[in-house]
Amino acid sequence: MDDMYRDYILDHYRNPRNTGDLPGATHTYHDTNPLCGDEITMALRIEDGRVADVRFEGKGCAISQASASILTEDVKGKTLEEVRVIDRQRIFENLGIPISPARVKCALLGLKALKGAAWGLSTWPGEEEPAGAAKRTGTE
Amino acid sequence: MDDMYRDYILDHYRNPRNTGDLPGATHTYHDTNPLCGDEITMALRIEDGRVADVRFEGKGCAISQASASILTEDVKGKTLEEVRVIDRQRIFENLGIPISPARVKCALLGLKALKGAAWGLSTWPGEEEPAGAAKRTGTE
């Protein structure tokens, strides 16, 4: 487990970067994972086709919050083209920890909110699960 | 199989006793086994509480037709009280052959029509299956 809940993950969870209101935000999107109640709002200020600033607000598990926090660091200053190619693999690499199938939705919630903010899209290149992966949904 | 389709069964099937119209019938009842399309009409002439005459008409499998034919022979002349006590066991004894669970409904169709004729009842003492017996119904 120390594999997964490493110091930097817990640090991002407890001290998330780039949080709070984003004055002058040009794009904002709120997304939730209703299965666990995780919520993330991503706000972007896009200037000249670049992410001039990014902030998020959220609550939820360590994985979703750390993942979103790391993602904001990753996208700041990037062009929209560079942002577009961020895929699930990149998120996993950013996290640098093993993500079990049940936790994939947690890890990707920030990306989903980001893409919603940037494009208002509900699908995002590279966000889809690869064939063969089982999706998670909620029952007992 | 020769156990089951004995000469007297086939004889009752091919040359059913007491068939045709019953002039002066006081009680008539038609019943079907929709699973196989078997049909039987029982007609009784009750006089002074006795079965003065009985006739049936039907079509269907050898078991249902032979059983009805034998039953008519059994009840002729009986009092209603004597008729009332005829139960499934009596039918099986009258038939004198092994009846597998799937054929029970065939064997009892005549009794069902008879009781319907005599009492217009849908249950008959002793007709119910004993606890533990599975009923048959129709699907593929």
Place this chain on the structure above:
Amino acid sequence: MAVVSARSTLPIDVTRIRADFPVLSRTVHGKPLVYLDNAATSQKPRQVIDATREVFEEYNANIHRGVYEFSERTTAAFEGAREKVARLLNAAATREVIFVRNATEGVNLVAYAWGREHIRSGDLIVSTVLEHHSNFVPWQQLARDVGAQIAVIDVDDEGRLRRDQYAAAMKRGPRLVAITYTSNGLGTVLPAKELVAEAKAAGATVLVDGAQAVPHQKVDVRDLGADFLVFSGHKMLAPPGSGAVWGRAELLERMRPFLFGGDMISRVTVERTEWNELPWKFEAGTSSYVDAIGLGAAVDYLETVGLDAIHEHELRLTGYLLDRMREIPGLTIYGPKTLEDRVGVVSFNIDGIHPHDVATIFDAQGVCVRAGHHCNQLLMAKLGVPATTRASFYLYNTTAECDALVGAIHAAKKVFRI
């Protein structure tokens, strides 16, 4: 009567296949089992039995949302089965496959969730006299409730659909066409693709009952062109409790759910509920996930043998049996006279013996067939009989079993002194 192995000229290796089915080596009344009731349900190979037992013994947990390894494994096996079914049918997307108990529930799902929304008073529903009750009664009841009409297309003397009547019905602008692919009563294979095309051209929504087709031949939903297809797993080597509705995603997306409860929701408040995504929107409560995993294993098995080979094998058996039966006097054989439009099912009557008596005598020989109306009362009315005796094949049947059936027919005639 021993069941001998199939000759090497047969398209599949029946001896090897039979070894996979434990039940096929059982005896009935001291005779080797000759199982010819496959249109009712199929037997199961060890691979399917083991797949279901493995879940229970190795990693069982409830699917979806479980944040632990067993639940992840069970979920992966369940969703993997869905992908296998989607591939088998060549569905455009895995989410077009909804697991249901059986074909019957599938038709009802469409009748409730699509039909009650779209079929209005005065609308026309087109059905056929070949339909199993499961693809007729739901529409009859819907029509009754909303005041729609049903046109029941007839068959000709050989049990082929009356294309003239069908074409005429299409001119009346039906809202829904609900037809079977293969008749369980006669073995008639309908020209489903053509019928679907005519119906689509007429503007109808089309449901195809694939219960007797998906187990026995390659069915490609994209090629077929219908809107919905239903089938049952238990008729294709899988456990009862498995089955699917395939539907076009655009339609399924717009449909309101049918059953409400756990797993099919995304958010519930006192006032309102938001639905889950496809396909889970239609899968309320704990699915029969072990049955579905069994269906996945059954699909693997069928694809390994090959559905084209299975179809060819059944064609040969059907031809062989029809030839042998035509030699026997006093038989009425129903359905098409040629193999062109029929497969896998031979319905018949022995003159002077009721089908129930036939089946009882066959049983004493170890030969299992159906006797009855086969949930085809409209067809029985058309044939003018209350019931027929029906033999139906699957991949593990042999010509020796056809011979056993022929022997049983002679035995029945002997018992009845005919």
Place this chain on the structure above:
Amino acid sequence: MAVVSARSTLPIDVTRIRADFPVLSRTVHGKPLVYLDNAATSQKPRQVIDATREVFEEYNANIHRGVYEFSERTTAAFEGAREKVARLLNAAATREVIFVRNATEGVNLVAYAWGREHIRSGDLIVSTVLEHHSNFVPWQQLARDVGAQIAVIDVDDEGRLRRDQYAAAMKRGPRLVAITYTSNGLGTVLPAKELVAEAKAAGATVLVDGAQAVPHQKVDVRDLGADFLVFSGHKMLAPPGSGAVWGRAELLERMRPFLFGGDMISRVTVERTEWNELPWKFEAGTSSYVDAIGLGAAVDYLETVGLDAIHEHELRLTGYLLDRMREIPGLTIYGPKTLEDRVGVVSFNIDGIHPHDVATIFDAQGVCVRAGHHCNQLLMAKLGVPATTRASFYLYNTTAECDALVGAIHAAKKVFRI
């Protein structure tokens, strides 16, 4: 962490019981499995697994109407399972037991077949904040469709039903009361018999969701006095795909069928259909007969151990775990503080750790629990949390497993440096 055997003071012989469950000797991430997700689904004993395998290997055939020995045997096993369920519930008649896939389908059956006939605009439906989505969303949707109202009775701070609110709702003359017996989210056991009596006195029809009660205690429907009871087999040692609606025969007789198709008819013509008798009138198409046979074997198993003994065993485990957890700082435990009104379920949160993280860390220790809203979003809203971590017991659990859970809580706090 070894799972040690239960002491002889426990009401059942857990060591012997555990030996019947193959999965319980498996390991997860190298640790012995500690399965504490029984409210989601139960594990299966060899007796159940073998009963289902035996069908497939020895005598499988489709049930009902088959005029041959295999079909008779399968039918007898299937109908025998129904009798076992009827006896378990002390039903007045076997035909009051209808097999369905799960509790969810059961509620929907009643909502469609009874509800859509009897609930009218302006009528009142009474539900509770404890309901599983499966016993809430069907009524919410029905209410929406017909313009009825829903009153959702609240719970007090310990998760006990607000009897004052309930009594007030009864004064409003509800048409239907749909309540759970035992809460899957908190383990609260409702005073079902009293609630049913109040509802009946108010003239309501009453459905009781027995999904978390029937597996864990003796439920006697005649004593309970309700009109309908639903439950799922998979939560009581049986395969998923099995479950039942029990209903009072007078009501079931008058209800129109829910699903239409094969087996539930007695006669079909183009114009109309006559229904089969109870219970088959409500069982359209090929039933999950192997799952149902598994349910019969599960009932046998539970009755051999004894439901009172199981209940007592779970009470002790619940008490033991609550005591041990109360020693741990930084935990919030939901539900009644005493054992009087709770059993089998312990829902909690570790301050500062989200339940999903808790479950992931537990999994690494081999401890399987649920993390989430448990299909109880109304309850979560009431508790003011998006999710909880939930441990739930069954007959095979041990105090050593409670200790393992406590160890996992400490491990989670350590991982999170709390």
